Amino acid sequence: xxxxxxxxxxxxxxxxxxxxxxxxxxxxxxxxxxxxxxxxxxxxxxxxxxxxxxxxxxxxxxxxxxxxxxxxxxxxxxxxxxxxxxxxxxxxxxxxxxxxxxxxxxxxxxxxxxxxxxxxxxxxxxxxxxxxxxxxxxxxxxxxxxxxxxxxxxxxxxxxxxxxxxxxxxxxxxxxxxxxxxxxxxxxxxxxxxxxxxxxxxxxxxxxxxxxxxxxxxxxxxxxxxxxxxxxxxxxxxx
Amino acid sequence: xxxxxxxxxxxxxxxxxxxxxxxxxxxxxxxxxxxxxxxxxxxxxxxxxxxxxxxxxxxxxxxxxxxxxxxxxxxxxxxxxxxxxxxxxxxxxxxxxxxxxxxxxxxxxxxxxxxxxxxxxxxxxxxxxxxxxxxxxxxxxxxxxxxxxxxxxxxxxxxxxxxxxxxxxxxxxxxxxxxxxxxxxxxxxxxxxxxxxxxxxxxxxxxxxxxxxxxxxxxxxxxxxxxxxxxxxxxxxxx
Numbered sequence: 001x002x003x004x005x006x007x008x009x010x011x012x013x014x015x016x017x018x019x020x021x022x023x024x025x026x027x028x029x030x031x032x033x034x035x036x037x038x039x040x041x042x043x044x045x046x047x048x049x050x051x052x053x054x055x056x057x058x059x060x061x062x063x064x065x066x067x068x069x070x071x072x073x074x075x076x077x078x079x080x081x082x083x084x085x086x087x088x089x090x091x092x093x094x095x096x097x098x099x100x101x102x103x104x105x106x107x108x109x110x111x112x113x114x115x116x117x118x119x120x121x122x123x124x125x126x127x128x129x130x131x132x133x134x135x136x137x138x139x140x141x142x143x144x145x146x147x148x149x150x151x152x153x154x155x156x157x158x159x160x161x162x163x164x165x166x167x168x169x170x171x172x173x174x175x176x177x178x179x180x181x182x183x184x185x186x187x188x189x190x191x192x193x194x195x196x197x198x199x200x201x202x203x204x205x206x207x208x209x210x211x212x213x214x215x216x217x218x219x220x221x222x223x224x225x226x227x228x229x230x231x232x233x234x235x236x237x238x239x
Numbered sequence: 240x241x242x243x244x245x246x247x248x249x250x251x252x253x254x255x256x257x258x259x260x261x262x263x264x265x266x267x268x269x270x271x272x273x274x275x276x277x278x279x280x281x282x283x284x285x286x287x288x289x290x291x292x293x294x295x296x297x298x299x300x301x302x303x304x305x306x307x308x309x310x311x312x313x314x315x316x317x318x319x320x321x322x323x324x325x326x327x328x329x330x331x332x333x334x335x336x337x338x339x340x341x342x343x344x345x346x347x348x349x350x351x352x353x354x355x356x357x358x359x360x361x362x363x364x365x366x367x368x369x370x371x372x373x374x375x376x377x378x379x380x381x382x383x384x385x386x387x388x389x390x391x392x393x394x395x396x397x398x399x400x401x402x403x404x405x406x407x408x409x410x411x412x413x414x415x416x417x418x419x420x421x422x423x424x425x426x427x428x429x430x431x432x433x434x435x436x437x438x439x440x441x442x443x444x445x446x447x448x449x450x451x452x453x454x455x456x457x458x459x460x461x462x463x464x465x466x467x468x469x470x471x472x473x474x475x476x477x478x
Contacts, residue, residue, distance in 0.1 A: 009409050009410075011409055012409065013407035013408070013409060014407070045419075045422050045423075089419075090416075090419050092378075093419075093423070132378065133377070133378055133379055133380075134377060135377070135378065136377070136410055136411075137411070137416070138372070138373060138374070138375070138416040138417070138419065138420060139331075139371065139372055139374065139378060139385055140372055140416075140419050140420040140423055141372075141423060142384065142385045145381065146378055146381045159408065159409065159410040161408060161410075168252035168253070169252075169398065169400060169434065170248050170250055170251065170252060170398065170434055171248075171375055171398040171400075172375075172376070177329075177376070177377040177379075178377070180284075180328075180329050180332075180377065180379050181377060181379040183284050184284075184332070184379050184380060195408065195409055
């Protein structure tokens, strides 16, 4: 009976941090009796500063927040937590820290057992999926694996954007990059989550929320296979 | 007495492939008595198609081209070659193939001994440097290491672009990503090569060519440390 909120990003242009997700976070945490949040700041270098930055909007919603780096044992902190919020930043740095602190198995087990609610944004959403193969980030450190927390059996590309038809830049578009992943013969679909969107997951139910929607990419297709919109039930992805 | 041409990209918008680098490629290969090119198509999935696509402009310059994948032993092909051209595509896929085919050491040794000329574009330029930590590509496969051919002791970010001040997208800018790499405490500088630029390297001499120039990023700086322009001698980066 997993409980997850997977955000494409934490901040929309011109809005306060977490504003677009505020109502969903409050309602979902209330439903699951979450009052305390263990914040995981590993995706940025300055853990204190990052925890301070994210505590502000979360405290304003009524939550008590503490950074995992302030505990003598991060693993024990996870074992006792009601809920983790894994912040965005660099996905490679984040996943390496999760492995180095022996948190991958304990987070997976507690979330899948329904004992730990999981919230993540951007890199925090990437690591919640099967693997980080579809992150947008630069590989600034070498993690021991690209396999991740595997709380959902598919991949996500956060901050998804459509190609800009007026661009003269010759780097690959986001769509081209995702199709490159799929042509390597894996059979995990990839959900491109536009900014301002999130997945609300409870057990085997998955609802997409957010005005901009999402695009699904799957092996054997030369472009997006399907497009999803606000409040659409996409539980089949968990099947 | 290494001889390298490291291109930011292979194709500029609205131009034929390799057009911007044509004169330099012809002059440099003539100087180093190169008539045959061993093309390395590992960064794209379809090796035959990719070799065909790159043979066209190279043959028009007068070169004989053959894909490394058509040899029974890629390693022996490198041992006998005058020159390799390593094409762009996905840097992770390319580096993994170089390791899987046991080509990393042999290319390094023959290039550093002055026996093999090296040309690379985009991903082919990334793998020529110390490591692939500053590629723009998606990590679609897991290579055994991010350390690369180490033909030059610094990192390159190909297809470099400045932040777009009008953008409302919240993903990290290229500059932010490079600074994230540098804040991890390594002491390799990162050269951001704008599209249409290349490095011409002979022994310990390195000349930047191309109208758009390059930006150098180094540890302890909050933005680019230096900007370089066409024909500038930046040999100090090899020191």
